[in-house]
Amino acid sequence: MSDPFHDVFCQSADGLKLHAKTIGPEASPALPVLCLPGLTRTADDFDDIGRALALDPVAPRRVVSIDYRGRGLSDHDPDPAKYTVPIEMGDVLAIAASLNISRAIVLGTSRGGLISMALAATQPQLLAGVIMNDIGPALEMDGLMKIKGYIADPPPRKTWEEAARGLKTLFGGVFPSLTDAEWMAWAHRAFREKTDGSGLERTYDLRLAQGFTNLDPANPLPAIWELFDKLAGIPLMLIHGGLSDLLSRQSVQDMQSLRPDIDLVEVPDQGHAPLLADKPTIDRIKSFCVRCDRTDISAS
Template identity: 30%
Template structure:
């Protein structure tokens, strides 16, 4: 028996207290799970909040920004983000008025200049000197505008089913539903609506349609509603839809390597426009998705692979 133990026995000392075992540290957030953040932006009529989802190592200097289409949100890129998270800090904003972002008080501010300014604020928040960019439809237009400017931060650009010519036929089709969605009595009715208006996305699994619905709607009193401000349709419908929109001067000013992803049946990015995009400006590479219109979802391995390979070919 040790001297200390003998003394405790002799004088009736109570046993030494047992130090409580420290709780194990909480596990660090997985790089393959989304993290939600937001940033304050300034527009023509005051401040607004833009939400964004982040994946991957937040200390990774390689940043990939993925921006969605007109009525969509940043969670559209979940599958692409998981695939790219080992290589990038992936950031998927909800453009103002969509998803988890705030709504603008003045609906006429839902315009590309507002969105471009917001993305510049986001890139500054990320402390990123350069970025790679994936933009679907409207998100591609935002990327084109930024990439066309001198001293811009975009080093590689993916344009998903969008280019310098926006057909009047596609604008009229989109105008029939943007900002016009009804309230739905149940989740299943909301999913049926999304399947209908998004039918050009092509063949998706039930799980994929459910994901797109879960991230696109919210519960409201009496049912479900789309998670975007109906006011985003106001400036859209004020545009005179008489001729195609021509942005060739913007595209021709782009100097970074560019990949165009086109739905083979797209009514927004025509085959001839995509061909010309490979012959002028940045001379984009082209990947066409069969049996798909506007726009490919970049959810399947077959659609993700060419985007991943193009982005990882660049070191900047």
């Protein structure tokens, strides 16, 4: 059976080649889903949920998973100072426009959730629903420092076994239930073989770490509740890793108090960020998307 995913490419506003993966029927009456990955992540993170949504026998829908600049198969930016949420939001809009997507459900993991809130503030007409995967307006310093630590000086990995072991060492405490096969699958999403055959390389521009240079406990990221408020009126789901060190239970409760209608999904044995591959989470996402379809039809 051939791979149901298709690679598409377009150009950013400043001339970089951008990549996305698509799956599912373009002409489906169901809303498309735009999948936005985390800081160092790629479109490959959404393969499981993408297949589940696109190949659903009742409500198949188009799914587009995006590589921002500097990730996956998209060009690296010559200027690493441009690895920012506003510019990456522009990359998302460029890909959506190239695929004639003017209305969609946005599924944003971590960094992708921040971009989702920025879209709510600037392009609300695009958003028929938002799914935020382990991200919110207020983030924990411990989790941020952990991210800074593993992107600032990543150790080299020569073999796939070494890469899988390294990921398990780093994240095993917050993903205690993953099998060896699942760690290996994670490695294949996070690394690729170097073209010269000398080992593996990360699937992101290592200069992304420059954006964390000034981050420390004395210089925390400000909370962005004003952006969260821009999601008012947009159907909203929050997926929270029960072992997350980035999104606290207090922040989740604060989000619920502001949005009592939020569809909260707790993934008990996963940290930051849930992998969106287990059946209970996939089923909840599918149900939320169907609800967005109905809400969008009734509002139009």
